[in-house]
Amino acid sequence: MRTPLLAVDGVLHLDGVSLEALASAADTPAYVYSASTISTRYRELTETLAAVPHHVHYACKANASLGILAALRALGAGVDVVSGGELYRAQQAGFAPAGIIFGGVGKSRRELEAAVAAQVNIITVESEAELREISAIASAQGTRARIGVRVNPEVAVDSVHAYIKTGQKGDKFGVPWDEAERVAHLAHTLPAVTLVAVGMHIGSQLTNLAPLADGLQRLESLVGRLRAAGVTTLEFLDIGGGLYVPYNDEPAADLAGYAAIVVPALQRIGLTLIVEPGRFLVAEAGVLLTRVLYRKRTGGRDVLVTDAGMSDLLRPSHYDAYHRILAVRPRANQATLDVVGPICESGDFLALDRAMEDVGAGELLVLCTTGAYGSCMASNYNSRTRACEVMVREGQWTVITERETYADLVRRETVTPQWRTQA
Ligand SMILES: *Cc1c(COP(=O)(O)O)cnc(C)c1O
Numbered sequence: 001m002r003t004p005l006l007a008v009d010g011v012l013h014l015d016g017v018s019l020e021a022l023a024s025a026a027d028t029p030a031y032v033y034s035a036s037t038i039s040t041r042y043r044e045l046t047e048t049l050a051a052v053p054h055h056v057h058y059a060c061k062a063n064a065s066l067g068i069l070a071a072l073r074a075l076g077a078g079v080d081v082v083s084g085g086e087l088y089r090a091q092q093a094g095f096a097p098a099g100i101i102f103g104g105v106g107k108s109r110r111e112l113e114a115a116v117a118a119q120v121n122i123i124t125v126e127s128e129a130e131l132r133e134i135s136a137i138a139s140a141q142g143t144r145a146r147i148g149v150r151v152n153p154e155v156a157v158d159s160v161h162a163y164i165k166t167g168q169k170g171d172k173f174g175v176p177w178d179e180a181e182r183v184a185h186l187a188h189t190l191p192a193v194t195l196v197a198v199g200m201h202i203g204s205q206l207t208n209l210a211p212l213a214d215g216l217q218r219l220e221s222l223v224g225r226l227r228a229a230g231v232t233t234l235e236f237l238d239i240g241g242g243l244y245v246p247y248n249d250e251p252a253a254d255l256a257g258y259a260a261i262v263v264p265a266l267q268r269i270g271l272t273l274i275v276e277p278g279r280f281l282v283a284e285a286g287v288l289l290t291r292v293l294y295r296k297r298t299g300g301r302d303v304l305v306t307d308a309g310m311s312d313l314l315r316p317s318h319y320d321a322y323h324r325i326l327a328v329r330p331r332a333n334q335a336t337l338d339v340v341g342p343i344c345e346s347g348d349f350l351a352l353d354r355a356m357e358d359v360g361a362g363e364l365l366v367l368c369t370t371g372a373y374g375s376c377m378a379s380n381y382n383s384r385t386r387a388c389e390v391m392v393r394e395g396q397w398t399v400i401t402e403r404e405t406y407a408d409l410v411r412r413e414t415v416t417p418q419w420r421t422q423a
Pocket of ligand 1: 062103104241242243
């Protein structure tokens with residue numbers, strides 16, 4: 001775990017800000033993000049890839065809060081969006097069209113129309129039907145769309161959970177390998193579209209880089225065949241995201257090994273590299289700050305009930321994910337505890353059977369490495385208001401997302417239905 005949490009006078013600080021003082025000022029539960037960690041990860045990655053021309057497009061599904069997007073834009077990142085809502089957020093955060101890639105397996109006509117109208121740098125297609133639809137939309141708008149073809153390289157992927165493998169044969173993502181050349185060639189010949197990229201994204205939390213090398217080899221052969229067939233418009237090779245993030249004591253992603261695979265391949269291929277990291281840039285920047293409401297003993301277990309639950313952080317129950325839990329006032333005594341949320345659901349846990357500090361009611365905890373796939377997967381289940389989000393930097397803090405209010409919960413709803421007859 002590489003989150004810069006530091007105990008000062010017996011209280012954990014993040015980027016020089018006391019988490020205890022922050023809990024008093026901003027209340028709990030709260031997501032807290034270290035600005036220094038985001039910039040450190042961003043710089044590590046750009047230094048890793050310095051030998052080849054490259055663009056880093058942050059996969060904002062990991063955390064699409066405007067404050068996070070603005071921080072990454074200020075560092076020089078582009079953005080990768082997968083829905084009309086994420087496109088809207090990217091625009092609100094000030095990304096120029098040239099800095100936006102629009103991907104995703106199931107874009108609606110309305111979303112494609114918005115992407116074409118916005119003139120994003122690349123719309124990544126995942127099927128022939130989608131490609132034809134974009135060509136028709138761009139023709140109707142009297143413009144051209146820049147197209148990337150996402151290929152499923154059909155490589156065997158090692159990852160920590162089946163839900164985050166995406167580049168194997170039969171996965172729903174990308175154009176199947178045996179159709180890739182034909183669809184890319186179609187993108188070259190259809191009206192109102194220009195084929196500018198081919199790419200892949202084989203999964204998240206890649207524990208082994210061999211599938212990346214295998215996939216790159218396939219993309220290299222595809223680019224060679226397209227060029228031989230007269231395609232001269234390619235600018236980018238997109239290798240997706242998936243860089244590994246340690247959640248406990250595992251080693252960090254092997255960036256040197258990553259560069260050793262990616263850099264020579266891109267030098268041979270001669271296109272500009274695009275990478276789409278999500279988790280790598282933001283996961284370690286974030287902690288979820290929560291207060292213990294009760295400690296009770298039930299069925300021989302010691303249980304902490306916290307004010308954060310699965311509606312704030314879904315990963316433990318959805319992916320069986322591990323998040324390290326630390327007391328904001330570190331203590332020496334250890335215990336084996338369950339940490340559960342307040343939601344009426346047995347699946348609402350943050351940790352089970354966890355060896356951790358022996359804390360009691362009223363104390364503050366942080367769930368570590370929650371900057372990615374945390375706040376963005378939060379829900380209002382049990383009509384819980386979603387947590388605020390705070391950015392910390394060099395001893396200062398700022399609320400980047402306000403805590404939801406009860407009025408927010410019912411804003412779209414009505415108690416006075418306006419009945420209409422069928423049109
Ligand atoms: C989810 C996703 C990413 C980011 O994956 P991380 O593991 O968070 O880096 C990148 N590209 C695409 C197409 C994705 O779906």
